[in-house]
Every structure is written in C-alpha cells, then in structure tokens.
Amino acid sequence: MSQSAPDLFDKIVNLSKRRGIVFPSAEIYGGFRSTYDYGPVGVLMLRNVKEAWWRSMVQLRSDVVGLDASILSPPAIWEASGHLANFTDPLVDCRNCGARHRQDKLDDPDVCPTCGMRGQFTEPRHFNLMFKTQAGPVEDDGAVAYLRPETAQGMFINFANVINTSRKKPPLGIAQIGKSFRNEITPGNFVFRTREFEQMELEFFVPPAEADQWYEYWCAERLQWYIDHGIDESKLRLRPHGPDELSHYSSGTSDVEFDFPWGWDELEGIANRGSYDLDQHMAHSGQKLEYFDQAANERYVPHVIEPAAGATRTMMAFLMAAYDDEIVNDETRTVLRLHPRIAPYKAAVLPLSKKPELTGPARDLLAELQPRWMVDYDETQAIGRRYRRQDEIGTPYCITYDFDSLEDKAVTIRDRDSMDQVRLPIAEVGDWLAERLS
Ligand code: GAP
Numbered sequence: 001m002s003q004s005a006p007d008l009f010d011k012i013v014n015l016s017k018r019r020g021i022v023f024p025s026a027e028i029y030g031g032f033r034s035t036y037d038y039g040p041v042g043v044l045m046l047r048n049v050k051e052a053w054w055r056s057m058v059q060l061r062s063d064v065v066g067l068d069a070s071i072l073s074p075p076a077i078w079e080a081s082g083h084l085a086n087f088t089d090p091l092v093d094c095r096n097c098g099a100r101h102r103q104d105k106l107d108d109p110d111v112c113p114t115c116g117m118r119g120q121f122t123e124p125r126h127f128n129l130m131f132k133t134q135a136g137p138v139e140d141d142g143a144v145a146y147l148r149p150e151t152a153q154g155m156f157i158n159f160a161n162v163i164n165t166s167r168k169k170p171p172l173g174i175a176q177i178g179k180s181f182r183n184e185i186t187p188g189n190f191v192f193r194t195r196e197f198e199q200m201e202l203e204f205f206v207p208p209a210e211a212d213q214w215y216e217y218w219c220a221e222r223l224q225w226y227i228d229h230g231i232d233e234s235k236l237r238l239r240p241h242g243p244d245e246l247s248h249y250s251s252g253t254s255d256v257e258f259d260f261p262w263g264w265d266e267l268e269g270i271a272n273r274g275s276y277d278l279d280q281h282m283a284h285s286g287q288k289l290e291y292f293d294q295a296a297n298e299r300y301v302p303h304v305i306e307p308a309a310g311a312t313r314t315m316m317a318f319l320m321a322a323y324d325d326e327i328v329n330d331e332t333r334t335v336l337r338l339h340p341r342i343a344p345y346k347a348a349v350l351p352l353s354k355k356p357e358l359t360g361p362a363r364d365l366l367a368e369l370q371p372r373w374m375v376d377y378d379e380t381q382a383i384g385r386r387y388r389r390q391d392e393i394g395t396p397y398c399i400t401y402d403f404d405s406l407e408d409k410a411v412t413i414r415d416r417d418s419m420d421q422v423r424l425p426i427a428e429v430g431d432w433l434a435e436r437l438s
Contacts, residue, residue: 005261012319013190015334019393021045021319022191034187034194041393042315044344044374046198049315050177052341053200056225057175064173064202065166069154071179072135072145077153080284081277083130086248087149089185090124102185129182131195147181152306155203156277159289159302170291170302171214173204177311189262191312198311205291205302208275214305215272219254222270222307226256226314230339231321235259236267249276256309258317267317268309275301318342322394328419336394337417340437343394347433348376350386352402362401365411365426372430373437391416396436399429 016022020039026032038046058064078084090103099114103124111118135145148154155162155174162174177200187193206214223238241253252272257264278289278301292299322336340346347369351362359379369375376395378386383400390398398414405411411429414421424432 008320008323009190009261011325011334012316012323015323015392016042016190016319019389021393034184035196036191036194036312041344045318045338045342045394046311046315048342048344049318050198050200050311052229053225053309053311053314054175054177057173057200057202061173063168063171064175064204065162065168067155067158067162067174067176068178069148069151069158069176071148071181072133073148073153075144075146076284077157078130078146078149080280081153081156082248082280083149084128087130088126088128091127091185092121092124094120095122096120100185105186127183127185129184131181131183149182150180150308151176151178151199151201152203152308153277155201156281156289156304157285159205159278159281160287163291169293171204171206171210173202175200175202177201189260191316192260192265194312197313199308200311200314201306201308203277204305204307206305207293208300208303211272211274211303211305215252215270218305218307219270222268222309223256226258226267226317229318229342230337231258231317235321237264239264247271249273258321260317260320267314268307270305270307273304273306275303277304278302333388333391335391335416338394338396340396343396344374345376345390345393345395346373346437347397347399348378348386348390348395349399349401350377350383350390351379352383352400354379357406358401358403361405365399365401365429369430369433373433387414397433 019041021042023037023039024031025035025037058066075084091100092103093100094112094115094117096117097112097115099112101113103109106113110121112120130149131147133145133147134143136143154176158174178198179196180199181196184193184195187195204214204218219238223236226236227233235258237257239255239257241255246253250271251274254270255266256268258267282289290299290301318338319336322338324335324337325332326335349362349366351358363377366375366377376390378389387398394416396416400412400414402412410423410425412421412423
C-alpha cells in the first residue's frame, strides 16, 4: 500500500516506540533533546546494519582493514584537520521571537520560519559543532579534549601504524564503525539528525593517479550496497555536490540520497579528499605519512577516497523503505519487508499452545537454532496476533510447532512477505533457513 509522506514518518516513530525499536532517551525524566535509545528490537537491527556494512567493506575484501580508534581526542587533531576553524554552522537569532536557526537552512535568509517576521535576524555567528570537554581533574588548557565529530581522523592519524603493521600497500582502505558527536543546532526528523550518532566510514588510500577512478568506483559500489540490502532503486539517487557545497577538504563529493518523507536527503557522502588530511597531519605532527613504493622506487602521499555513512540514519532509511500496510481479510497488516540480513530476528518459534507438551519441544528447536541466528520465541496470545507482531518487526520466518508436530515431527514455516506456509521435518529446519538467510 502506498504511504503518504507525513503518515509514513509518524507510523515509523509509533512503530519504533510500540515494538521496542527506538525510544526517546531519558523519557522518565521528560526526555533529553533529540537523543534516542535503541530498544531490544532496534539494537538487533542497528547491529545488523553495521554488520552488513562491515561484511561488504572489510570481510569480503582483501584491500581493507579495520580500526577502532578512541572517541576522546586532543585539540591537535582537530587543529590539523581544520575542524576547529571550519566545522561551524552559521547561527542566527530572531530578535522578535528569540528562535534560533541555521542560516544556511532557511528558505528565505531574511524571514524567521517560527514567527514569520522579516529582517529581524542577528548577524550570523559561527558556531563550532564539536563537543568540548576536559580530560582529568584539572581544568586548564592542557586538559581540553574533544568528542570526535567524525571517525575519519582516527584512520588518518593511524595511517603509518596500519601501513607498517598490515603488510599491505595502497590501494588500501581503513574502515571504522563508531560513535561520533556533533552539537547540531537543529537536530530532528527522529534519528536522522542527532547530536550523538554512529558512523560507518572507509578511508581508501590510493596512488594519486588512481584517485579519480577509485572515486567513481566507490560512488557506484556504495549506491549498489543499499539496493542489495533491500531499498528499491527508485528511492535512491547519487547526487554530485556543486562547487559551493564542497567541504573544506574535498575536491569532489557525491551523496547517496534517499527519498525521505520530507524529500531527498543525504544517507552517505563519498568524497575525494586528495592528500589534504595526510598533508595536514604531516605538517602539524612533523611525522612522515607517506608510502614508499619499492617496486617503482617512488615515495608519495596517498590520496583518499572516503565513503562516509551513518549507521543510525541508514537504519531509519531501511525502516522507511521496508514499511508496508496491506489489507488482509479486511484487516490492515503492517509488515516490515526488511532484507533478511537487516531483519532484527531471522525467525520466531511459536508453539501453538502454552501446554508443556508443545512448549518443551518448541524450546528444544529454539535452542538448536539460537547458536546460528537471533531467533525469537513467543507462546502468548492467539497465533494470528503473534504472526502480526513478528510481521511488524520484520521477522522473515515464523515456525509453528503444533499438536501434529508431536506425531509427524514436522513444523509449519510461514513466510513473512507472501504469508505462504510449508510443512517441513524439524530435522531440516536449520538447513532450510540457512539456504534462505545467507
Ligand atoms: N568524515 C566525513 C563525514 O563525517 P559527513 O557527511 O559529515 O561526513 C557522514 O557525515 C555521514 O554521517 C552522513 O552522511 C550521515 O549519514 C551521518 N551523519 C552526519 N551527521 C549526523 C547527525 N547529526 N546525525 C545522524 N547521522 C549523521
């Protein structure tokens, strides 16, 4: 069933709350400004998004290695990267109503969208988005630390460590998944823009002459990743940045955009960063961050292609792309048609009744499947309602253990999308699932 845009947004927010996907944070204290907690179902989905990214970007490649760098970082890194000087948003206050806005996001730079007054804005102030804190008990300049606003710098400052220890040479990528923090002026649209979020970033170091071809390669590869994980091609596009949009480090950037309820918006940026970051860190640290190509007897500073995605934002896009309401027997069935790799649970075991003669063997089957997959178990309520609950959280297969199972040692497996059912010997369930979930 086609969804109207505002409807879909509200439905996702409601479903997230109702089914334990995403909760507003600190709710018992009245909430805390656009922060969110991932519930029992959401945490599984978020892990699957990150795992799917890691599988494609690290596990299935021999030219990418992983990293997990620290979040707390000294000012020197951000001085060198340009974030202390440039990572700012222009902030204006309305003198009439006191509302605060990002000047670059206003439809009309003279009109306050809150009260409608023209010409009441203050001069723009450049507001740095980094969270500043202090490391240790003494508050002096030497104790200043920042929460990283991107994971990327961890890869640049470790470039020499990785090259010297991994026995690999460019083209070589370093990949990282982790939390980043930005003091966004206008967080919003649920988990689309938050102050604390997770990124999935690859810094791909290449010989300078190969940079353009690798940039094209990663643009195509990253767009395809979303399609391969279940988002319809019509909901995705690749949009090259105009010259006035480029970040301070980038000589070329394209965004993978998703058709969100409020319009096309960024899921991921793929940037050709040149040698900007390594040059900056060499200049500021005095360390050599070059690669010596023995075969060519040539020393060079690699150029970097960076596909930078948001895990939390991507999860939201997967939810929106998968959401469907359909009419079945005069009732609305809500179903998340998630790719099996992204689905929080891969299967659910549902004994037809709560009688121990059924729940005992059903739990045995659950125990057999659990080492291989996240499998849910539910023995309460009528079977129809239990199916609906699993549909709403995107579980691809429901396995029903009924009274006949005691005799024929078989179970019924119901497909989430078609609702078709097959009867299968219990001994074959593991292999049957493995074929469909890989
Ligand atoms: N290292 C480059 C970099 O960080 P970015 O475009 O600022 O580039 C990359 O961020 C991705 O991180 C974005 O495409 C988005 O998916 C995610 N992201 C950025 N800011 C975010 C925020 N405030 N909330 C949620 N996700 C965010």
